Amino acid sequence: MQNNWTTFNKRRVFMSPKLWIYAITLIFSALSLSAQPNKIAYHPQKVFIKISQTAARATSLPLNATSAINIPNVDRILSRNGLVEVRPLYDLSNSNRAGQNLYGLDRVFVVEFEQPIDVNSIVGQLSNEIEIEYTEPVYHRELVYQPNDSLLDVSWHHTNIQSEAAWDVTTGSDSVLIAILDTGVDTDHPDLIDNFYLNPGEIPDNGIDDDLNGYVDDTLGWDFSGTESNPTPDNNVNHDWNWHPYHAEDHGTHCAGIAAGVGDNEIGIVGVAFHSKIMPIKIFPNSYDDVITAAMMYVADNGADIMSCSWGGGPNSSTLNSAILYARDTKNCLVIAAAGNDGSSSIFYPAGSPGVLSVGATTGSDARASFSNYGNWVDLCAPGAGIWSTTDPANPFHSDLYQAWDGTSMACPMVAGVAALVRSQFPNLSIDEQEALLIDGDDVGNIQMGKRINAFKAVTPFRITHIPLTESEANLPISVEADVLAPGLNLELIRIYYSIDSAPFEFVEMSETTTDHWVGTIPLQEAGTVVQYYLMASDSTQFTVFSPPGAPAVTYMFLVGGINSFLALINDNVETNLDWMLGVPEDNASSGTWEWGDPNGTWQNSTPVQPEDDHTLNGENCFFTGQAPASSTNNGAADVDGGRTTLRSPFWNFPTGVMPILTYYRWYTNAEGLSPGFDYWRVQVRSGAEGSWITLEETTESESAWVARTFYLPQYMSEFSNLQIQFIAEDLGGGSLVEAAVDDIKILTGNLDFYTPGDVNYDTLINIQDIVLIVNHIMEISPLTGNAVLAADYNQDGYVNVQDLVSLVNLIVSG
Known part of the structure; x- marks a missing residue:
């Protein structure tokens, strides 16, 4: 870490309100920081346990912190490892949660031990108990900022995302709340103080939980973390200092300013939704998943419309996933998270979790920022390089009111701000509809992070x-x-x-x-x-x-x-394997590779994962991934694991003039297991062995049924000689169950009239005249075109050759 820091120039720039709204331009000197590496860690003395539904019904589970969970086998394991406390993750007496879908969080407990333990060993022991649905470490999450290294040539982000045009429509509503789950905030910052949400149900500093939500004096958010030395939650959401190795303790203040910093006040910066409100939630420095899930439940229960999460790292967590879905689906709270700063296509959690809008970072020129994670799992992107925002002058390392930082941490609250504009303008839209408006931004090229957010487009949904x-x-x-x-x-x-x-x-x-x-x-x-x-x-x-x-x-x-009105050039019902390749050299799946035959079928509880039957009427066989044992308890057996597996067709040759239509039935599921909805299904086509693969279908959507798909190939390519297709099922890791199957593959043509094979001259007769036309075609004396080519291919193998002549001569002689 270099110490040659540039000191912030504290000159204040005063502008008229009108000029401020339409031309926000501040020139600052930059602050050099170093990137913090992404660490995978978990709490050394805690684990999560989720009790199965059956065990929960049969057992009197504790409602408060206690020394046992009332399941003998489980209690013995906990006791011999030095159990200190078992406590429910959430207070179920909270009236805000009565009768609502808690996604099983009412059966999750935090188990704490008296000293550091072998967490993986404990998890393994508990996972073997039938009463346990799952157990997992309490993971630790990190900030995902990527601080700036040099003086900044400012390209202001509001111009890129058309904030100013959006502000002609809405500047945000003070009834829309953006929760910033982060390091806390500077509660006295002049560009934030007027936009903090104040809990109207709480009387400040009277020591009473006036609104009965379980938190005393939570007037201005809540600190779920406490300090490093005293991890006790309280109502002080200001920053703690000297715990972050790169002095980013005021990260939360920077994010809050991007989302909803005060506007039209002639000072500093302006947030995207500068009339919406900020709910500050402190989850650092003790940013373990028990802290984070409690914070998410609080945010959802206390009226936040949008949750901004500029942090992450570490493995996927079922407990955290449940809290996210509770916030989004039960409480109608948009969950937005930074995609991470590893410059990688690997899924970064919780941005890659179900129900989360994941946000990558772009530069001022709309390129992908070099540090930003990317991939099909990233939903959209926003400017994240050199973003000026509020910082806390109490930070002993810099003492500045404003700084420019880089990172998906900056892109995330920018999207949260646009989400607040959308919620303000369209309060009655469903959460799916709101997400659709955010995702449908500007196409800025193949940056593998979806579209770049456009605030004006989002609030004017033409x-x-x-x-x-x-x-x-x-x-x-x-x-x-x-x-x-x-x-x-x-x-x-x-x-x-x-x-x-x-x-x-x-x-x-x-x-x-x-x-x-x-x-x-x-x-x-x-x-x-x-x-x-x-x-x-x-x-x-x-x-x-x-x-x-x-x-x-x-x-x-x-x-x-x-x-049925189209001619089938290829009609493969897969009852036999007609030279299809069950795997290719590029594959790397460790199990669940393509097979041909009669599938046994697999289930996850009562949900089918792999089909038990093929699609063909009165048929038996199809192509499928992995043959599991024929058993009613084969959950997840032989599914695709560890990478991709490919089913590739033989080459098919079609006469000139054919406009092929590809149809097939496919089965694809990835919605079961610990990480549903992440893994990819792809269908690709090419012309010739050296041709580039063209993607027809790419999806992560799971359908546990046979689904028909149809593609008009001239939409995608112009050459159809030596046509080849391939089907790819891919497991990206994380514990989901991936299964696929393919059946009833056809290539049709309909742009030509129907014809009779062998009747090349359309005279309704097959005779020597047809033979002569075929010979002239083969010898290139008089090439045939259109239907005549199809009719000349008497044996319908895609080629007009001597074999067709022999077959026709035999037909004429025998006839």
């Missing part, structure tokens, strides 16, 4: 909602319907753009039939036609939105007349 068509009847007009939401905008036009069998796109206008509901009609088409289409809406300023969002590069597609 968008098209449309249920895509999958098929239509032949020879009838095709009706397309959509809802167009454009609050405060003057819609100028709404169109359907459509293409028939890959022809150039045409358009028809849509008409508003009822408020916000629009209908248009694509002209009638014949059976066996492929229709691609997308919707476009534009306002009077030429602001344009599309459905699907990636249009026109990405479109919807449907089949006129349904699948």
Whole structure:
């Protein structure tokens, strides 16, 4: 750690309120800090225990701290290891939690021992007891800031995320609360003090729990951590000093200022939601999961709308996951977390936990910050490099009111601020709808962190909602319907753009039939036609939105007349293995690799994980990952573990003019186990052994059922010779159960009329004239095109060659 620190220049910049809102520009000198490495640690004297539902019903579990859990086998293990105390994680007498979904937190206990123990050994011993649903260490979490190294050429983040335009719509509501779970705050900071939430149910400093929420005098948040030397919770949320190795004890103040620092006050910085309120929650320096889960429950129970978590590291925790889901799903509190600063694609917890919006960091030029974690598990990103915000001048290391810091720690409260704007503007939206507005930001390139947050776009949700068509009847007009939401905008036009069998796109206008509901009609088409289409809406300023969002590069597609109106070039019901590769050299899964046969099926409790039956009517076989024992107790057996496993097709060759449609049924589940919803399913296609793989489908969504998928390959590629597809199931670790299966794979074509194999000249006869046409085609004297090529391929193997001639001669001679 270098000590050549740059001292902050305390010049104050005064600006008019109007100028402050529209042109916030401060030039500061920067502070050099060093990055803190991510540590994986847990409490040396504590573990979590979750009692099974069956044991909880049969046992009188303790309601308060005690010396036993009232389960003999468990109590013996605890006693011989020096048990001090068993206490429920939460006070179930809290009336705010009565009758609500606690995600099993009412059966979680914190077990504390009198001296450091072998935590992994205790966890192993307890896990063998039938009354225990799970036991796990009480993990420790770290701050995830990445301090700045040099003087800053400021590129102000409000410009990047269009805060100023958003402020013309809303500056946040004082009824919207942002909880900052962090190191505490400077409660006297001039750019924060007016935006702190004060608990109206509590009379300050009277020593009484006036609002009966279990916390005495929690007027201004709560300190769940205490100090290093005295880990006792209290109501003092100011920072403690001299515990952090890189002097970031005022990290919470910096995050609070980004989210909701006071605006329009002619000093310092301004937060994204500068009229919303801050609920300061102190969880450091003793940031173990028992402290954090208690803090999350408090935040959720006491009315916070958004929870900002700029910390993490260490393994996934089932207990922490339950607290997150309680906050989000039971209490309607958005949970937002920093994706971490390891520059890695590995999942970082709790950002990667179910129910959390994970936030990566970008630079002023909208590139991925070098330190930011990334990957498909990161939901969105926000500026996180050189972000100026509030700091605590009481910090003995710098004594500054403002500093510029880097990190996903800074990106996280920025998204929390935008979330507060969204909640202020649309208080009645569901939490899923609010998250959708946040995630649908700006596409700034392939940075593998979702889209970059756009505050203005989030609070002006000009968008098209449309249920895509999958098929239509032949020879009838095709009706397309959509809802167009454009609050405060003057819609100028709404169109359907459509293409028939890959022809150039045409358009028809849509008409508003009822408020916000629009209908248009694509002209009638014949059976066996492929229709691609997308919707476009534009306002009077030429602001344009599309459905699907990636249009026109990405479109919807449907089949006129349904699948049965199309010719099957490949029709593989997988009752035999027709040269499919069950694994490729790039695979690294340690178990659960692809197999062919009749699957036994697996379950997690009553939920199917692997199918017991194939999809084909009256069939038996399919491709599946790992054959488990045929048993009703084979939970998780032979699932995919340790990496990826690939099912790859043989090469298929199709005649010129064919526009292939790929259809298949697949089964994919990753929703069971300790870390549901993280692992990936991918389907890819290429042309030729040297061709690049093109992704058709990539998802982490689990469906414990056979699901049909259809892809019009000309949307993705232009060359269809030596076509090959592959299916990839991948386990990313963390304890989830990953299973996949594939069946009934077809490649169809419908852009050509039906034909009779062998009748090359369409005269309804198969004779010497057809033989001559095929010979001329093979010798390239007179190449065939269109249907004639398909008819010349008499044995339907994808090639026109001598074998077709021999078969036709035999047919003619025998006929």
